[in-house]
Amino acid sequence: MRKVVSRDGTTIAYEKAGDGPPIVLLNGAFRDHTIFDFLVPELAPHCTTYVYDRRGRGESGDSPAYAVEREIEDLEAVIDEAGGQAVVFAGSIGANLALEAAMAGAPITKLALHEPYYRVEGYQKPPADxxxxxxxxxxxxxxxxxxxxxxxxxxxxxxxxxxxxxxxxxxxxxxxxxxxxxxxTRICGDFQVPVERLASLRTPTLVVNSDGTGDWLRAAARATATALPNGWGMELPGSWHRIETEILARVLVGFATT
Structure with missing residues (x-):
């Protein structure tokens, strides 16, 4: 894997493939860059893909003290490798992180989000402890x-x-x-859709969910899309928290190249 050094000195490992407009793929909880092994070949004929191991995973380094800001800087370092600006596709808690990065001013031209981890009213949050x-x-x-x-x-x-x-x-x-x-868990904050902060985010944002996902994930996706001034939602074929790869790739290619 290639390596880039984030602002705090942490080494972030990434892979680059394909040709065309740059798109950075950002994973969620548990996973590293290999979660996109099936998606990258579908995107690569149309886009230059950048997949990376978030800090603490795979071949990337880590730091003793964690802060969400450090992960935003990691994403920015990868975007810098992509030419200084890029479309970002992020899933699960990665979607929460991508939104935090966009609101912090990261050079993201467009956002595509898959089922961010928010809990809207009517759905139970994790316990306080x-x-x-x-x-x-x-x-x-x-x-x-x-x-x-x-x-x-x-x-x-x-x-x-x-x-x-x-x-x-x-x-x-x-x-x-x-x-x-x-x-x-830190990235999720209080698990509520940050409606007031999202109201000032002008980045064009597509929020997708599968037609077979859980009710709270579908509700979170729709609430996120509604809160964004330049956001819109789309439901695609799939299963629980997963969209069929070929269909997702087709949507992302169209989104990233137009």
């Missing part, structure tokens, strides 16, 4: 338990679905990156 309990589990070295707790209390997954995830091929990655879950 969520972060404390998560940190306690990690301090005890219980990475698997921390991953389960995050999935249950933040994503609202039932025990049987979590049990299925534990048997899946990605569970090892979940445990390996569990120490970054407090980072993602």
């Amino acid at each position: 969520f972060m404390d309990h998560l940190r306690d589990l990690l301090a005890d070295g219980r990475r698997g338990a921390a991953a389960e707790y995050f999935l249950a209390e933040l994503l609202g997954l039932p025990p049987e679905m979590i049990a299925d995830w534990r048997q899946g091929p990605l569970w090892a990655t979940n445990e390996a990156n569990a120490h970054t879950l407090p980072y993602d």
Whole structure:
């Protein structure tokens, strides 16, 4: 992987592929750049893609003290490698981070967001001591338990679905990156759509959700699109928190190249 140094000296690893207008792909909780392995080949004939490992994951470095501002600087460093400005596609908590970056003035020309992690009125938020309990589990070295707790209390997954995830091929990655879950929790803030702050964001923003996703994720996507002056929503075919790759790629190519 290529490397770029973020403002605080942390090394961020990224991969570049394709040809055309630059688009940076930003992942959510647990994952690293490999989550886009199926999407990049669909985008590369039309766009120059940049995928990177967020700090603390994969081949990227980390720093002793975490701050959301450092992750914004990491994204800006990758955008600088892309020529100084770029379209950004971000999913899950990555969508929350991308919005924070755009509101902080990052050189993002357009935003495409997949189901940001906000909880609108009528949907239960994680417990008030969520972060404390998560940190306690990690301090005890219980990475698997921390991953389960995050999935249950933040994503609202039932025990049987979590049990299925534990048997899946990605569970090892979940445990390996569990120490970054407090980072993602910090990014979510109070879990409310920041309506007042989003009202001043003029970046053209497409907010997508799948037609098979959870009710709270669909509600969050729609509320985010509504709060953005230049935002609009789109529902696409898919399953829980996932959009069919070919369809998502087609939408992103059209969005990034027009």
